[in-house]
Structure formats: C-alpha cells, structure tokens
Amino acid sequence: MNRQQRRGRHSTAVDSAERGAVTAEFAVALPAVVLVLALLLSSAACGIVQVRLEESARLAARAMARGDDPAxxxxxxxxxxxxxxxxxxxxxxxxxxxxxxxxxxxxxxxxGKATGWRLTATATAPVESVEAEQ
Known part of the structure; x- marks a missing residue:
C-alpha cells in the first residue's frame, strides 16, 4: 500500500516543506492589514472631527455676531x-x-498621535447692529 492510499481518498497530499506556509504568510501580512485599517479609521475620525469643528466655529461666530458675551x-x-x-x-x-x-x-x-497634526476651522459672521434694525 503506497503513501497516498494510506491517507484515504479525500485527503490531499501536502509536502512537509509547504506545511504551515499559509500561516506564515498570514502572520507576515497581518500587521500591514492592521496598519491600513487603523489609518483608514483614523482618517474617518479626522473627517468627523473637522466637520464638528466647522459647526462649532459657525455657531460660535453667529453668537458672537449677535453680541453674546464671550463666556x-x-x-x-x-x-x-x-x-x-x-x-x-x-x-x-x-x-x-x-x-x-x-x-x-x-x-x-x-x-494625531503619529503626526501631531491640529485640525482647525474658522468661521466669520457679520456683526448685527441694533442701529441697522431700527
């Protein structure tokens, strides 16, 4: 009985040199995949924070233009x-x-941790004067 007959009809023959090759390739590629995923998620977070900063600046500029106190x-x-x-x-x-x-x-x-970048948003609104309304 030869080697392939002993393994059975449904099993595949694998060289002992190739055994574990997929595991090794996966272990090498996993850090790169994790890094790309972290950068992608961080980029999305930067976009969300930028939109919030723009909204925050817009609302604050509008309040300042109305004459609200600085606090x-x-x-x-x-x-x-x-x-x-x-x-x-x-x-x-x-x-x-x-x-x-x-x-x-x-x-x-x-x-943010790797680069130290700061996100900034500036908004400007015309000052509302009481004299213009009268």
Whole structure:
C-alpha cells in the first residue's frame, strides 16, 4: 500500500516543506492589514472631527455676531466640540464689522498621535447692529 492510499481518498497530499506556509504568510501580512485599517479609521475620525469643528466655529461666530458675551460664545462652541480650543476676534472690513471664531484641536487616533497634526476651522459672521434694525 503506497503513501497516498494510506491517507484515504479525500485527503490531499501536502509536502512537509509547504506545511504551515499559509500561516506564515498570514502572520507576515497581518500587521500591514492592521496598519491600513487603523489609518483608514483614523482618517474617518479626522473627517468627523473637522466637520464638528466647522459647526462649532459657525455657531460660535453667529453668537458672537449677535453680541453674546464671550463666556456664552465659548459654551456654544464647546457644546458641539468639547475638546476644541476656541479663539474669538473681530475685525473691521470695508463692508462692516465681522465676528471671527477659530476652533482647533489635535487630530484624533493614530494620525494625531503619529503626526501631531491640529485640525482647525474658522468661521466669520457679520456683526448685527441694533442701529441697522431700527
């Protein structure tokens, strides 16, 4: 009885040199797959945080343009993006006064830890004056 007959009809013959090759290939490829997945998820998180920062800056600029006090402007910005650093300012333009708010924070996830990037959003709104409404 030869070797293949002893193994049975349904089994496949595998060289002893090839035994475990798939496991070794999987072990080599797994870290690369994990890295790509981490970068993909971190990129998505950066996009979500950027949208929140833009919304936070927009709402805070609108509140500042209405004449809300600086503490209220900060609170409005932190409602949408609690970890944001909020900077407020105003500037005079030829078309009128503008309220400007800048919100920023470190990038989340692997990208933020590896690169130290900061995400920033700036919004500007025309200052509402009481005289213009009368």
């Amino acid at each position: 209220r402007v900060q609170a409005i910005a932190h409602e949408v993006s609690p970890e944001a650093v909020v900077q407020t300012g105003s500037r005079a333009e030829a078309t009128g006064n503008l309220a400007t708010v800048t919100c920023s924070r470190p990038a989340p996830g692997v990208i």
